[in-house]
Amino acid sequence: MGPVFLDHGHVTTPGGWRAAAVACGIRRAGRHDLALLVSDTPCAAAALFTTNKVKAAPVQYGQALVARNPTGLRAVVVNSGIANACTGEQGAAAVVTIARAVEQALALPADSTFVMSTGVIGMQLPVTRLTQGIAAAATQLDTTSGPDAARAIMTTDTRPKYCAVQVGLPTGGQINIGAMAKGAGMIHPNMATMLCFITTDATVTPAALDAALRSAVQRSFHCISVDGDTSTNDTVLALANGHAGLEPITDLTSPVGAAFCAGLTVVCQRLAQEIVRDGEGMSRFITINVQGAVSDADAHRAAMTVARSPLVKTALFGADANWGRVVCALGYSGAELDLQRVTLHFNGLPVFAHGLPLDFDEDAAHRLLDVPEVLIDINLGLGTGSTTVWTCDFSYEYVRINAEYRT
Amino acid sequence: MGPVFLDHGHVTTPGGWRAAAVACGIRRAGRHDLALLVSDTPCAAAALFTTNKVKAAPVQYGQALVARNPTGLRAVVVNSGIANACTGEQGAAAVVTIARAVEQALALPADSTFVMSTGVIGMQLPVTRLTQGIAAAATQLDTTSGPDAARAIMTTDTRPKYCAVQVGLPTGGQINIGAMAKGAGMIHPNMATMLCFITTDATVTPAALDAALRSAVQRSFHCISVDGDTSTNDTVLALANGHAGLEPITDLTSPVGAAFCAGLTVVCQRLAQEIVRDGEGMSRFITINVQGAVSDADAHRAAMTVARSPLVKTALFGADANWGRVVCALGYSGAELDLQRVTLHFNGLPVFAHGLPLDFDEDAAHRLLDVPEVLIDINLGLGTGSTTVWTCDFSYEYVRINAEYRT
Numbered sequence: 031m032g033p034v035f036l037d038h039g040h041v042t043t044p045g046g047w048r049a050a051a052v053a054c055g056i057r058r059a060g061r062h063d064l065a066l067l068v069s070d071t072p073c074a075a076a077a078l079f080t081t082n083k084v085k086a087a088p089v090q091y092g093q094a095l096v097a098r099n100p101t102g103l104r105a106v107v108v109n110s111g112i113a114n115a116c117t118g119e120q121g122a123a124a125v126v127t128i129a130r131a132v133e134q135a136l137a138l139p140a141d142s143t144f145v146m147s148t149g150v151i152g153m154q155l156p157v158t159r160l161t162q163g164i165a166a167a168a169t170q171l172d173t174t175s176g177p178d179a180a181r182a183i184m185t186t187d188t189r190p191k192y193c194a195v196q197v198g199l200p201t202g203g204q205i206n207i208g209a210m211a212k213g214a215g216m217i218h219p220n221m222a223t224m225l226c227f228i229t230t231d232a233t234v235t236p237a238a239l240d241a242a243l244r245s246a247v248q249r250s251f252h253c254i255s256v257d258g259d260t261s262t263n264d265t266v267l268a269l270a271n272g273h274a275g276l277e278p279i280t281d282l283t284s285p286v287g288a289a290f291c292a293g294l295t296v297v298c299q300r301l302a303q304e305i306v307r308d309g310e311g312m313s314r315f316i317t318i319n320v321q322g323a324v325s326d327a328d329a330h331r332a333a334m335t336v337a338r339s340p341l342v343k344t345a346l347f348g349a350d351a352n353w354g355r356v357v358c359a360l361g362y363s364g365a366e367l368d369l370q371r372v373t374l375h376f377n378g379l380p381v382f383a384h385g386l387p388l389d390f391d392e393d394a395a396h397r398l399l400d401v402p403e404v405l406i407d408i409n410l411g412l413g414t415g416s417t418t419v420w421t422c423d424f425s426y427e428y429v430r431i432n433a434e435y436r437t
Numbered sequence: 438m439g440p441v442f443l444d445h446g447h448v449t450t451p452g453g454w455r456a457a458a459v460a461c462g463i464r465r466a467g468r469h470d471l472a473l474l475v476s477d478t479p480c481a482a483a484a485l486f487t488t489n490k491v492k493a494a495p496v497q498y499g500q501a502l503v504a505r506n507p508t509g510l511r512a513v514v515v516n517s518g519i520a521n522a523c524t525g526e527q528g529a530a531a532v533v534t535i536a537r538a539v540e541q542a543l544a545l546p547a548d549s550t551f552v553m554s555t556g557v558i559g560m561q562l563p564v565t566r567l568t569q570g571i572a573a574a575a576t577q578l579d580t581t582s583g584p585d586a587a588r589a590i591m592t593t594d595t596r597p598k599y600c601a602v603q604v605g606l607p608t609g610g611q612i613n614i615g616a617m618a619k620g621a622g623m624i625h626p627n628m629a630t631m632l633c634f635i636t637t638d639a640t641v642t643p644a645a646l647d648a649a650l651r652s653a654v655q656r657s658f659h660c661i662s663v664d665g666d667t668s669t670n671d672t673v674l675a676l677a678n679g680h681a682g683l684e685p686i687t688d689l690t691s692p693v694g695a696a697f698c699a700g701l702t703v704v705c706q707r708l709a710q711e712i713v714r715d716g717e718g719m720s721r722f723i724t725i726n727v728q729g730a731v732s733d734a735d736a737h738r739a740a741m742t743v744a745r746s747p748l749v750k751t752a753l754f755g756a757d758a759n760w761g762r763v764v765c766a767l768g769y770s771g772a773e774l775d776l777q778r779v780t781l782h783f784n785g786l787p788v789f790a791h792g793l794p795l796d797f798d799e800d801a802a803h804r805l806l807d808v809p810e811v812l813i814d815i816n817l818g819l820g821t822g823s824t825t826v827w828t829c830d831f832s833y834e835y836v837r838i839n840a841e842y843r844t
Binding site: 081082083084085115116117118150151152260261262353354355357358360361362367369382384385386387 | 558
């Protein structure tokens with residue numbers, strides 16, 4: 031009865047959504063660099079933006095737009111290649127010109143277009159080429175181009191990231207939630223701009239959509255080290271057009287609200303994990319599960335510190351059950367800690383308890399960890415706080431000396 | 438009249454200090470893995486230790502030792518290869534056994550030996566081999582083995598790190614300050630254990646030595662991203678044996694106190710920079726100078742965030758004047774920021790002002806940065822806070838995609 035992933039689902043899988051992708055010549059050799067996403071009807075909107083004090087021009091425009099028109103958005107236009115950050119008044123004017131070009135091409139009301147950019151900082155956008163691209167894209171909108179749109183917003187990504195779920199509501203009927211994201215996991219996944227655009231045919235009030243989005247992001251993008259280190263452009267936008275024609279979702283604690291929330295969360299988690307899986311040269315996908323913390327916030331602090339530790343990540347590249355580096359990271363994480371109470375398991379193998387390493391066969395442990403998916407279970411033994419976060423190993427030559435330190 | 442670096446100066450350059458290095462078989466193939474450092478007379482002691490909640494056994498012992506006997510230390514014994522961290526009661530007992538072995542071999546009073554270890558976490562020390570090594574080292578002490586001692590404490594370091602300065606005191610006479618350190622700059626220099634042992638023949642009260650050490654460390658090891666992420670063993674120890682026979686230093690604001698402080702600071706800065714220069718595969722040494730912050734603390738926050746940014750470091754590997762990544766790091770540093778007031782120079786070339794990139798020749802900038810030493814000058818334009826920190830570029834294959842992103 032929970033949300034079900036749809037095979038090949040994407041951002042235009044929900045009803046009443048169309049997309050197009052075109053080349054404006056910002057990127058090389060005819061590569062698509064502009065995505066246009068349009069709803070047949072006005073949408074409720076919610077968005078989360080970068081906490082960086084340096085905000086790109088489209089972020090500033092988008093924050094104000096969602097605040098002043100939270101029920102009337104119709105279109106999203108995104109270019110890749112140039113971020114339109116640190117571009118001063120000319121950059122701010124470019125956002126307005128682009129928004130107006132979309133609204134003109136599609137005969138939409140003013141203030142109905144969300145604009146975003148990703149790419150190099152400090153360059154001005156080629157506005158004329160973009161408006162020409164928008165005019166062309168407006169004639170190519172269809173319900174099957176969601177994957178093309180996801181491809182057009184890629185920068186250092188090696189593959190597009192999109193998905194969709196169907197959610198059966200407890201009161202009957204079904205809604206769909208689709209999404210596309212970009213962001214390639216380098217040292218921190220967050221160091222490259224992270225964008226995510228979520229579409230749904232559910233009917234949701236802006237307040238409920240905002241609360242649902244914050245909850246979903248807290249359990250997804252904020253669990254891949256996106257928090258703290260943020261780019262000038264990071265954005266997650268959710269738009270709900272009500273095309274499914276079902277009752278409005280106003281309360282997340284209702285059964286219908288909870289079902290929607292669950293769907294939004296799994297979509298965000300899937301794409302957050304896709305960002306990690308696109309980590310440059312990653313060889314293992316690491317899930318870090320922390321239990322027994324004094325609070326969920328403390329669990330998150332502990333888990334993210336382990337997830338970010340270059341020494342943990344290089345050890346995992348070497349399939350080294352290096353519990354010591356995990357313990358060290360826990361020690362500087364700021365989380366409440368009593369080493370005597372900590373237990374660690376690597377892919378089910380107990381490696382640490384009672385303040386001491388356990389006696390385990392290093393070769394067997396190595397074979398156990400020399401696999402594509404590694405689960406680190408950490409129990410702090412102090413309380414009921416818990417979390418799960420995702421990261422990847424460091425599999426590059428530069429880590430050689432770290433990976434080999436124990437041999 | 439300031440401190441003068443002595444050619445080939447080291448930890449036994451100050452008067453009344455002797456050292457030895459031996460192999461105990463912890464490391465491979467007869468490599469020296471134990472250093473013994475002894476003063477002819479009792480020393481005033483001051484030390485700073487890791488803030489990690491997981492503290493190695495010798496750290497716990499050393500903290501208590503310096504607190505209970507701040508004027509009677511005579512010896513320092515350090516092994517490499519095994520960190521004696523997460524070793525429980527057996528590890529704690531090993532520290533005591535090692536200390537007593539030194540005191541017995543040299544006929545020193547109890548509680549006069551500082552013990553430290555660095556290496557792999559969670560393994561027990563081979564105590565018998567260490568005590569045999571101590572007995573051998575005690576017969577080999579001399580005033581020329583400072584460099585050998587520095588070599589014996591290396592782990593992932595590729596070269597020993599040591600120096601000494603002579604300081605002429607304003608009231609006449611000269612004192613010497615020597616030091617040895619270990620710690621190799623990986624992603625954060627601090628991720629590997631950082632140790633530094635400082636010797637001097639000055640006469641200094643424990644309180645004045647503690648204050649001088651804190652000030653020197655704040656301007657040296659804390660400026661290479663050692664703060665925050667700390668290992669289980671990080672330690673800086675200063676010992677003053679008074680062998681020069683000059684007046685006691687009790688007040689750092691006196692001319693004599695200030696001269697001593699200046700000497701201690703340049704010694705720590707030299708070794709902190711050596712740790713950065715030993716960064717695995719580093720190709721450029723980066724100095725980041727922040728001025729115009731609202732406070733020194735804010736300047737430090739801004740500078741260290743830039744210094745730690747993998748995107749800044751990869752850009753510098755590519756000799757790319759990527760001011761955008763510096764601005765982005767300033768934006769998430771937490772420092773007070775008004776982008777309109779920020780100015781940036783790369784090796785003297787102005788690249789950013791008034792919220793916008795300046796018009797500069799990218800090829801000329803590339804040539805300017807394609808050198809072993811790069812200076813980034815950041816003026817935040819807000820106040821009088823300033824700092825200088827040091828880091829290195831990321832020169833490994835894994836950074837290829839980052840370094841090439843703009844091309």
